[in-house]
Amino acid sequence: VTVTPASPPADLAGLAARVQAGDKRALARVISWVENGDPRARLVLRVLRPTGGEARVIGLTGAPGAGKSTVTSALVRAFRARGNRVAVLAIDPSSPFTGGALLGDRVRMQEHATDDSVFIRSMSSRGQLGGLAAAAPQAIRALSAAGYEVILVETVGVGQGEVEIASAADTTVVIVVPGMGDVVQAAKAGILEVAAVLVVNKADRPDTQGTVRDLRAMVALASGEWRPPIVATTAITGEGIDELLGQLDRHEAWLDSSGERERRRLARTRDQVTAMALGLLARRLAVPDELAARVADGRCDPVEAAEELLAALGVRSG
Amino acid sequence: VTVTPASPPADLAGLAARVQAGDKRALARVISWVENGDPRARLVLRVLRPTGGEARVIGLTGAPGAGKSTVTSALVRAFRARGNRVAVLAIDPSSPFTGGALLGDRVRMQEHATDDSVFIRSMSSRGQLGGLAAAAPQAIRALSAAGYEVILVETVGVGQGEVEIASAADTTVVIVVPGMGDVVQAAKAGILEVAAVLVVNKADRPDTQGTVRDLRAMVALASGEWRPPIVATTAITGEGIDELLGQLDRHEAWLDSSGERERRRLARTRDQVTAMALGLLARRLAVPDELAARVADGRCDPVEAAEELLAALGVRSG
Numbered sequence: 296v297t298v299t300p301a302s303p304p305a306d307l308a309g310l311a312a313r314v315q316a317g318d319k320r321a322l323a324r325v326i327s328w329v330e331n332g333d334p335r336a337r338l339v340l341r342v343l344r345p346t347g348g349e350a351r352v353i354g355l356t357g358a359p360g361a362g363k364s365t366v367t368s369a370l371v372r373a374f375r376a377r378g379n380r381v382a383v384l385a386i387d388p389s390s391p392f393t394g395g396a397l398l399g400d401r402v403r404m405q406e407h408a409t410d411d412s413v414f415i416r417s418m419s420s421r422g423q424l425g426g427l428a429a430a431a432p433q434a435i436r437a438l439s440a441a442g443y444e445v446i447l448v449e450t451v452g453v454g455q456g457e458v459e460i461a462s463a464a465d466t467t468v469v470i471v472v473p474g475m476g477d478v479v480q481a482a483k484a485g486i487l488e489v490a491a492v493l494v495v496n497k498a499d500r501p502d503t504q505g506t507v508r509d510l511r512a513m514v515a516l517a518s519g520e521w522r523p524p525i526v527a528t529t530a531i532t533g534e535g536i537d538e539l540l541g542q543l544d545r546h547e548a549w550l551d552s553s554g555e556r557e558r559r560r561l562a563r564t565r566d567q568v569t570a571m572a573l574g575l576l577a578r579r580l581a582v583p584d585e586l587a588a589r590v591a592d593g594r595c596d597p598v599e600a601a602e603e604l605l606a607a608l609g610v611r612s613g
Numbered sequence: 614v615t616v617t618p619a620s621p622p623a624d625l626a627g628l629a630a631r632v633q634a635g636d637k638r639a640l641a642r643v644i645s646w647v648e649n650g651d652p653r654a655r656l657v658l659r660v661l662r663p664t665g666g667e668a669r670v671i672g673l674t675g676a677p678g679a680g681k682s683t684v685t686s687a688l689v690r691a692f693r694a695r696g697n698r699v700a701v702l703a704i705d706p707s708s709p710f711t712g713g714a715l716l717g718d719r720v721r722m723q724e725h726a727t728d729d730s731v732f733i734r735s736m737s738s739r740g741q742l743g744g745l746a747a748a749a750p751q752a753i754r755a756l757s758a759a760g761y762e763v764i765l766v767e768t769v770g771v772g773q774g775e776v777e778i779a780s781a782a783d784t785t786v787v788i789v790v791p792g793m794g795d796v797v798q799a800a801k802a803g804i805l806e807v808a809a810v811l812v813v814n815k816a817d818r819p820d821t822q823g824t825v826r827d828l829r830a831m832v833a834l835a836s837g838e839w840r841p842p843i844v845a846t847t848a849i850t851g852e853g854i855d856e857l858l859g860q861l862d863r864h865e866a867w868l869d870s871s872g873e874r875e876r877r878r879l880a881r882t883r884d885q886v887t888a889m890a891l892g893l894l895a896r897r898l899a900v901p902d903e904l905a906a907r908v909a910d911g912r913c914d915p916v917e918a919a920e921e922l923l924a925a926l927g928v929r930s931g
Contacts, residue, residue, distance in 0.1 A: 337914050337916055340914060341911075341914050344911060429915065432915075433915075436911075560909050561902070561905045561906065561909060563909075564900070564905045564906075564908045564909040564915075565900040565905050567908070567915050568900045568904070568905065568908060568915050568918045568919050568922060569895065569898050569900060569919075569922075571915050571916055571918075571919035572894075572898055572919035572920075572922045572923050573891050573894065573895060573898070574919075575916075575919055575920065575923060576890075576891065576894060576923060576928065577887065577891060579928075580887050580890055580891070582882070582883040582886045582887060584879070586886070587879045587882045587883050587886065588879065588882075590882045590885070590886060591878050591879060591881075591882040593659075593662060593754075596655050596658060596659050597747065597750075597751075597882075597885050597886050597889050598655055598889055598893075600886045600889075601886050601887075601889035601890035601892075601893055602890075602893065604886060604887075604890045605890050605893060605894060608928050609927045609928050610894065610897075610926050610927050610928055
C-alpha cells in the first residue's frame with residue numbers, strides 16, 4: 296500500500312494557496328506537473344478546491360483547418376463580454392520527432408494574451424499516467440480551483456484520443472467545414488455521438504447548406520436523449536457565435552434538468568480511475584524475453600501469455 | 614487459471630486445414646472471429662502455421678485523401694507481377710454511429726477482385742481484446758498461414774492508433790501529398806519516426822519538390838539507424854512505383870542485415886501481450902459507485918483510487 300502524507304509539505308501548500316488566489320505562474324507550474332506526470336501534482340491537487348462552484352467545461356474538437364482556434368477565440372470573447380473568467384486548455388498530440396513545437400495556430404489567441412481574466416495553456420499528450428483521459432480532468436480541476444468559471448478545452452484532430460478528451464467535458468462542440476470530408480471523418484471517429492452542438496464553420500463557403508443537411512440526416516440516425524443542434528458560423532467575423540452560445544446555454548440547462556450532469560461526472564471519474572489503474576499496471580508489466588519468444592514462435596498464444604503475465608503480478612484469473 | 618484444450622475441436626481443426634489450403638471463405642471467417650474477439654479465434658490460430666515462411670508485412674498509412682488505396686492497389690499490381698500472392702488488410706476506425714459502412718474508397722481495389730491470388734479484407738477497430746495492437750498481428754498470422762507472401766496493411770488517418778498498427782508491420786510506408794498540411798500532421802502524430810519509406814504521392818501537383826525538401830529536412834533531424842528515403846509517386850499512373858518497390862526491397866534487406874527484424878518481432882510480441890493483458894484487466898476493473906463518488910467529490914485522489922482498485926484485484930502495489 297502506498298503511504299501518502301495527510302497534508303502536503305509547506306511549500307506545496309503555499310503553491311496551492313497561490314493557485315487559489317489566481318497566481319497564473321503558480322497555476323502554470325501545477326499544470327506542467329500534471330503534464331509531466333510529476334508526483335507533486337497529486338499532492339497539490341489534493342488540497343485544491345474549486346472556490347466558486349464547479350467550472351463550466353466546454354470541449355471543442357474538429358479536423359485541422361476547421362477553425363477550432365477561431366471558434367474558441369470567439370467564444371472567449373463572448374464569455375468575457377458576460378464577465379466570466381475564461382481558461383483555454385489546448386491539447387495537442389505531441390511527438391518525439393517534433394517536440395510538440397508546431398503550435399502555430401495558437402496565434403489566434405494573441406488578442407486575449409493581455410487580458411488578465413483569460414488563461415491560455417497548451418498541454419501535450421505524453422508523460423501522464425493514464426494518458427489524457429487521466430490528465431485532462433486534473434488540469435481542469437486546477438483551473439477550476441484558480442477561479443476560472445469557463446474552461447474551453449480545444450483538441451487537435453479527430454480520433455479516439457479526441458473522443459476521450461471530449462468526454463472530459465460536459466459539453467462538446469464538434470466543428471466541421473462545408474464539404475463531406477470532415478463530416479465523414481468525424482463520423483468515423485465516433486465523435487458525432489459525443490457532440491452537444493455541431494458547428495459548420497466557414498459558413499460563407501458554398502455547400503454550407505448541403506453539409507448542414509448531411510449532418511441533420513446523420514443526427515437523425517443517432518440514438519440518445521439529446522439531439523445535437525447544428526449551428527452555422529463564420530467565426531472569423533463572429534457570425535453565428537451568439538446562436539452557438541445560446542445552444543450551449545440550452546445544453547447546460549438540459550444537463551441539470553435531465554440528471555445527465557451527475558451521471559457524466561461519475562462516468563468520467565470511473566474512466567479516469569480505470570485509465571490510471573491501467574497506466575499503473577502498464578508500468579509494472581514487463582514481458583520476459585522467454586515469454587515473448589514463445590509467443591513469437593507460436594508455442595504460446597498471446598491470451599495465455601497475457602494471463603501468465605497478470606498471474607505473475609498477482610491478478611486473480613477472471 | 615484458464616484451462617484451454619490441448620487441441621481444438623475437430624470442426625475447428627478442419628477450418629484451420631481449409632485456411633491453410635487457401636480457402637478464402639474459411640480465412641474470412643477466422644478474421645471475423647479475430648475482429649469480434651470471438652474466443653474460437655484463439656483455438657484456430659493456435660494450430661495455424663505459416664506454410665512457406667513468414668509473410669512480408671508492409672504497412673501503409675497517411676492522411677485521408679493522400680491516395681493510400683491507390684498506392685496500395687499499385688503495389689498489389691507490382692507484387693502480382695513478381696508472382697507473389699498478396700493480401701490487403703484495410704483497417705478502418707469504426708463508430709457505433711456509422712457502423713463502419715463508409716468504405717467507399719475500397720473501390721480502388723475492384724481491379725483485383727477477380728484475381729484468385731489476391732485477398733482483400735477490411736477490419737474495424739472495435740471488439741477485440743487489447744484493440745488493434747493485439748488484433749492486427751492475429752489477422753496477419755491467419756493471412757500468413759493461408760499462404761499470402763505479401764500482406765499490405767492499410768490504415769486510415771494519422772494518429773496514435775495508426776502508429777500502433779504501423780508497428781504491426783516490419784516495413785511502414787507513410788504517404789503524404791504535396792503541401793505542408795499532411796507533413797505537419799504526420800509529424801505531430803509521431804508517424805515519421807516509424808516510416809521505412811516516405812511517399813509524396815500525387816507528384817504531378819505543384820509544390821512536390823518543396824514537400825520533398827521539407828521531408829528531407831525533418832528526416833535529417835531524426836535519430837535511428839535507418840534514414841527513410843523519400844519517393845515521389847503518381848500512383849494513379851504507376852509513376853514512381855518501381856522506385857518505391859526498390860526501396861521496400863532495400864529496407865527488407867536491411868531488416869535482416871541489421872538484426873532489426875528479430876528485435877522488432879520480439880518488441881511487437883511484447884506490445885501485443887501487454888495490450889492483451891491490459892485488455893483482460895480492463896474487463897475486470899469495475900470502479901464501485903462509492904469509490905467514484907469519493908474521487909468526484911475530491912475526498913480521494915484518482916491515483917489512490919486506482920491503487921485501491923488494483924489491490925482489490927489482487928495486484929501487489931509497486
